[in-house]
Amino acid sequence: MTGPKLWANSGDSHLMEPPDLFQKRLPEHIAERMPRSVKDPDGQWETVYVDGQEFRRRMPKMPTDNLGNIDRSKLRNLDGTIGDRAPGANDPHLRLKDLDQEGVWAEATYPSIGVWSYSIRTPEVVAAGARAINDWAAEFQDVSPRFVVTAMIPLLDVGDAVAEVRRASRELKMKATFLPIAPPFGRPPFAHEEWDPLWEAMEEEGMVLGFHVGTEPHTPDQRTGVYNTGRGGAIQNYVETSYGAQKIAVSLISAGVFDRYPALKMLVSEGGATWGPFMADRMDEAYRQHSAAVRPKLSKLPSEYLHTNVYASFQHDRSAVLANTAMGWQNVVWGSDYPHTEGTFGHTQKTLHELFDDIDPAASRRIRVGAFEELFPHVPPAPADEPA
Ligand code: MN
Numbered sequence: 407m408t409g410p411k412l413w414a415n416s417g418d419s420h421l422m423e424p425p426d427l428f429q430k431r432l433p434e435h436i437a438e439r440m441p442r443s444v445k446d447p448d449g450q451w452e453t454v455y456v457d458g459q460e461f462r463r464r465m466p467k468m469p470t471d472n473l474g475n476i477d478r479s480k481l482r483n484l485d486g487t488i489g490d491r492a493p494g495a496n497d498p499h500l501r502l503k504d505l506d507q508e509g510v511w512a513e514a515t516y517p518s519i520g521v522w523s524y525s526i527r528t529p530e531v532v533a534a535g536a537r538a539i540n541d542w543a544a545e546f547q548d549v550s551p552r553f554v555v556t557a558m559i560p561l562l563d564v565g566d567a568v569a570e571v572r573r574a575s576r577e578l579k580m581k582a583t584f585l586p587i588a589p590p591f592g593r594p595p596f597a598h599e600e601w602d603p604l605w606e607a608m609e610e611e612g613m614v615l616g617f618h619v620g621t622e623p624h625t626p627d628q629r630t631g632v633y634n635t636g637r638g639g640a641i642q643n644y645v646e647t648s649y650g651a652q653k654i655a656v657s658l659i660s661a662g663v664f665d666r667y668p669a670l671k672m673l674v675s676e677g678g679a680t681w682g683p684f685m686a687d688r689m690d691e692a693y694r695q696h697s698a699a700v701r702p703k704l705s706k707l708p709s710e711y712l713h714t715n716v717y718a719s720f721q722h723d724r725s726a727v728l729a730n731t732a733m734g735w736q737n738v739v740w741g742s743d744y745p746h747t748e749g750t751f752g753h754t755q756k757t758l759h760e761l762f763d764d765i766d767p768a769a770s771r772r773i774r775v776g777a778f779e780e781l782f783p784h785v786p787p788a789p790a791d792e793p794a
Contacts, residue, residue, distance in 0.1 A: 415778035417719035418741025441522035597661035651677025
């Protein structure tokens with residue numbers, strides 16, 4: 407290592423639920439409807455069973471090093487198994503060792519198999535599943551104040567959603583929710599007034615609204631909106647997940663959600679951040695130049711809500727740093743994406759130095775540490791950077 411050890415909080419990390427979580431915590435007739443993965447014998451495809459539906463999914467391609475050799479230690483599976491390079495993915499105590507080694511202080515964590523719960527079609531089943539995952543995640547969080555786990559919220563009924571927000575906040579001491587980029591099929595978009603009780607409850611509880619990219623609802627044969635096959639597909643799919651980040655931020659600002667619930671803050675994880683100032687300019691232009699068509703009217707320009715209420719996380723993007731230093735968006739948050747392959751585990755210090763060594767120290771600290779602390783002021787402060 408060439409420079410000091412840089413500490414950072416992560417606005418984008420993941421828990422890997424144990425595969426028997428639902429069997430252990432739910433009655434059998436509900437547990438059997440929860441998501442589970444069965445891999446083909448050749449290991450190339452898996453079938454995910456969710457609430458009577460089947461989704462076929464190609465297994466992630468083998469990660470390779472820069473010589474093209476397969477790096478088996480980076481393999482990860484939906485059932486929670488993972489290579490030995492991220493030993494703390496399933497264990498909170500080992501995880502703290504991983505974080506110390508990487509220089510990651512605190513992290514906001516999203517579910518893994520829980521993402522599939524948004525494909526459940528039965529309200530009682532999704533509500534029970536959310537409670538089971540959240541109870542497990544809260545036990546994980548209890549191990550250290552450095553863990554900020556996000557609560558699964560059942561979205562087939564807004565009353566169920568509000569009830570789980572209240573329970574997660576008051577009984578489980580959770581400080582953030584995890585919502586998919588788009589609601590389950592058959593539900594109105596998040597801009598719709600039907601969701602207002604959810605935003606109201608979250609504002610009252612002081613919970614951060616966490617969105618993670620790539621969580622649009624699944625259809626039986628594909629991941630809607632983020633599934634291109636053939637030439638260019640892998641890059642296209644990855645890049646297209648960032649469109650969802652932009653769309654959810656724009657839709658909530660435009661719908662006046664932050665006008666009505668001004669203390670509500672949202673974090674969009676893993677979608678990069680450079681889009682923030684760009685979308686702000688586009689929204690302001692629309693607000694001014696198409697004012698006759700704009701409804702609802704807002705009490706501030708759309709860009710002001712971006713600066714006040716919206717945060718976004720990135721892992722490797724040099725351009726995301728410039729969204730802060732060159733474009734003035736203070737809410738750029740670094741994220742490790744631990745333990746995923748597109749994350750920084752194993753090379754976090756190298757990544758942080760590449761991103762921040764030539765950046766103003768105050769801006770560097772803001773992106774690595776300060777913006778996260780603003781979202782989660784209950785977390786103990788990160789250590790000072792350490793001399794080499
Ligand atoms: Mn992530």
